Amino acid sequence: MCSWQGEMLCFTVDFALGFTCFDSKTKNVLWRFKFSQLKGSSDDGKTRVKLLFQNLDTKQIETKELEFQDLTVVLHCIHSFIAAKVASVDPVFIDSQSIARKHTYSH
Numbered sequence: 001m002c003s004w005q006g007e008m009l010c011f012t013v014d015f016a017l018g019f020t021c022f023d024s025k026t027k028n029v030l031w032r033f034k035f036s037q038l039k040g041s042s043d044d045g046k047t048r049v050k051l052l053f054q055n056l057d058t059k060q061i062e063t064k065e066l067e068f069q070d071l072t073v074v075l076h077c078i079h080s081f082i083a084a085k086v087a088s089v090d091p092v093f094i095d096s097q098s099i100a101r102k103h104t105y106s107h
Helices: 071-089 091-105
Strands: 002-004 007-014 018-023 029-033 038-043 048-054 061-067
Touching (some): 007 071, 038 071, 048 071
Antiparallel strands (some): 002 007, 002 061, 038 048, 048 061
16 A cells, blocks of 8 residues: 555556556556666655656656655565566576576585
């Protein structure tokens, strides 16, 4: 749950879909962006986070400012998803993990 433009909404981070914000009552999607569209972020260290997304059609940057009761948990979640997404598309990372596992199991 989060607050956006004075409304109580649901914010989800999904490995396949990316970031989605939808109305908690109607379940209507207000906006959705892929991980690759996230171009920057900042937070106030308390409750608010600004996410900067690039619109694929217009190439313009859209700012989404959300407010959360537990910002730290949300930021850790976002960072974990981004790290996992990067790792999943980086063949060098995948290869290094595969080699590390083989090395670990051989001892």
